[in-house]
Amino acid sequence: MTPPQFHLRPAVASDLDAILALERATDLAPHWPPAAYAGILEPTDLGAPSIALGAPFIPRPLRNGWETSSPTPLQTNSDALQPVNATQRCLFVAEKNGQLAGFAVGLLHPATNDPANPASSGRVAELESVVVSANTRRAGIGRALCRAVLDWSRSQGATEVVLEVRANSTAAIALYSALGFTHAARRPRYYRSPEDDALLLRFVLQ
Numbered sequence: 001m002t003p004p005q006f007h008l009r010p011a012v013a014s015d016l017d018a019i020l021a022l023e024r025a026t027d028l029a030p031h032w033p034p035a036a037y038a039g040i041l042e043p044t045d046l047g048a049p050s051i052a053l054g055a056p057f058i059p060r061p062l063r064n065g066w067e068t069s070s071p072t073p074l075q076t077n078s079d080a081l082q083p084v085n086a087t088q089r090c091l092f093v094a095e096k097n098g099q100l101a102g103f104a105v106g107l108l109h110p111a112t113n114d115p116a117n118p119a120s121s122g123r124v125a126e127l128e129s130v131v132v133s134a135n136t137r138r139a140g141i142g143r144a145l146c147r148a149v150l151d152w153s154r155s156q157g158a159t160e161v162v163l164e165v166r167a168n169s170t171a172a173i174a175l176y177s178a179l180g181f182t183h184a185a186r187r188p189r190y191y192r193s194p195e196d197d198a199l200l201l202r203f204v205l206q
């Protein structure tokens with residue numbers, strides 16, 4: 001088997017400009033303010049590792065019926081599981097020929113801990129964003145980035161991963177389906193510019 005011609009790793013603060021440039025160049029990518037990415041990448045503890053895969057955030061309502069978050073400056077050690085009531089994010093990048101070829105963001109929600117329904121307790125993760133540069137697509141980079149987020153979510157104690165995708169994004173839907181995501185819900189005319197339905201997909205972690 002031919003080895004992949006790209007390298008996958010956790011993002012670091014020096015990747016920020018390249019991440020922003022790729023995101024801005026991708027029309028249908030979620031467009032976040034630079035501070036949202038910087039909040040994932042910048043450690044505040046000078047004695048902590050420079051790569052922080054988990055960062056607590058302040059919850060806010062999200063587009064897709066689950067919960068998302070906005071960043072705070074606080075960072076945590078990625079080598080240990082975070083408290084179940086914390087929200088965390090990860091950010092992975094793919095490099096090809098020394099250039100940023102793609103990135104993916106994952107979000108880990110706090111545990112539900114519903115005493116009335118013990119079976120529902122657990123941590124839900126979200127694949128928030130996967131972006132691959134136009135000239136490096138169809139090379140397995142998107143699949144590898146998704147798997148990195150799935151593996152990180154599993155390592156942090158998540159029991160499932162959810163995502164939202166445009167209904168007309170056939171290539172992305174095919175990728176998610178091949179990875180094992182299944183249809184959970186549909187939101188008619190959710191997206192604007194252009195108008196499109198939103199599909200909610202779910203992956204159960206084993």
